[in-house]
Amino acid sequence: MTTTTSSPAATPAVGGVQTVRRFITYALLAATVIIAASGLSGLLDRLFTLNRIEVSYDNYGLATSLASALVAGPLAALLWWLVWRDGTMARDRASILWPVYLVVMSTVALLVFTIALLSWLADTIRYGWNPAGLAIGIVWALVWGWHYWMWQHPAKGPTRLQGAAPALASLIGLTYGAGGLVSALAQLIDAAADAGSRSVVVSDPLWQMVAQSLVWAIGGALVWRWHWLRLGVRNQTFGFSTVLLVFITGIASLAVFAFGLIILLSILLELATGLQQPLATLLDPLGTAIAGAVVGALVFTYHSRIVAERSAGVRAATSLSTVGVSLAFAASGFGVTINALLATSSDPLLAGNIRSLLLAGLSALVVGGVLWWLTWRPREASLPERVAAPGRRVFLVIIFGLSALVALITLLVIGFQLFAFLLDGGSGESFIERSRQALGLLTATGLVATYHFMIWRKDRASDVDIEPAHRIGRVTLVSSGTNTELVEAVRAATGARVTVLQRAEPVTSEPDVAAVVAALDEVEAAHVLVVAGAKGKVAVIPLVS
């Protein structure tokens, strides 16, 4: 869990004119902090490079830095003092704008300082010591540290959107780490391939390029590790962190893995069927493909284990995301295969590289198809436990929505080409030639939609209860403490959004989880107030909204 502690005296923030006041104050604070930081980093950069021989003294640049630091700096300090006073913070702490400000500023500061510092380190490996550029990293690291301190402050830290900033930061770290690792591995593999194919290579020494990529990999890993393990993003069950976990596992890492495999397979197929292009050109993406597949698999495996420990909803969402990504690759591959087939129907002056197009399409179809078969398990698709899985109907509706969107776009393209062809009175082959991509995608989408429509009909015809009916929209729970188990149980039983209002004075022997869940049985209302009282009493009050 996060180390953020929230005081029990977190009362809801007052809205109205106070919201406008907060919005303006935080917007001004953000602007002045950014301007002051840029001014300070400009001045610090000049201090670091005093010995540099100046061709031009750039007085305007110095004037800008001085004005930014000396005008915006004190203004930022004044605004911060106004915001941070005990009186203001008592009113603002529970407002959504306070954590939004902190999320935006700490994410911006983290991005600027890590990009500046890691680029500087990578450049230092290549060009040697040069303090220019270091100033931005130092100043923005301080800005980040300052906001991090405010976020964690026991008495003034925000009480809402907990975990959003660390979760975003862990994603940034993971992206740098995985990206750096892919780049380092890719360079090693490409160097080996160049040596194997005896290509003439003009570049920096290999160790230098690999070390530069490793700087990003290690820097990213540190940022990720600090947030993921130390600040506990790994174990967070807040909505934002959960969505992020599903995105990383079910979509991003699997897509990188599958894409790497597809490129690798298409290269192998081209090698097996005879070269259509120079070997060096063909092997160009080899390193990135292998590295992408390896790192994607690594990230996917690690996060899958965490998903396995989570609730049934999270597991189902991740599994359906993997099905969706695999399906997208398979369908695109099939579309490209049809595209290549249609390309043979016309008689061009220059043939282009249709064989490579076909092999790329087949690779995507095979890799996406196998992944889809393994993740969706079509032979068991209509088993009762699969039909009742949470999120299945949402998944099917998303598939229909995306299919409709692709069909609309491709039909528009085909319609345009058809009318253009009829109005121009051009040759017959130019219509197919110009519409073959759209025709390929439309056919693939049609097959995807047909299959899922069949699944949808079968689900409806079966006597399995499709997902629990949501009779309650929102539950406001009054209890002595934030009992995560209770909140999860109410959410699982009702499917409702749960908000907890904590009692100022705890009561003795509150009702247990089962009693609260049982009290909500058969209740139907948009909003329900549940008061967990003393001696195991539960009061359930349906509200208007």
Place this chain on the structure above:
Amino acid sequence: MTQEAARPDRTLVVILSVIAAIVVIAIVVVFTRGGPTDVDPSTPEGVVQSYSRAMVASDFETARSFVSAGVLDECDEADRNPLQGLRMTVISTTIDGSTAVVNVTLEQGSGSFGGSSYSYDDLFTLVEEGGDWKISTTPWELTYCYDQGFRG
């Protein structure tokens, strides 16, 4: 119920058969089909094909022989870049006395995954010189002279 659900789906079998059939046809057709048909070199399309093939093969001497003398007089030779995976299809040809316009669709980079990177329509103009069609202007990727014979 369970038995019925576990039975391989007929729709899925049909869809997989359609996919398999298209894949087999695509492989057979793409791999057995030869290169583009040679167009009669005395026609404007034939000249465009011969010139473009020479440019793609980096055979600039042959390409030069198809360019009109008027253009070569003022030629500012273009930088040569390798052309790979260029596909060109004729949309229409218009002959008006001693000039001809060949309208084509060009597609570049079809080797990459996901289809062509980009495709666009452009035209070649040709003039008749001594009974032969000669290239006057071309799409930019196949340009022999930067100024295409226009006098500054």
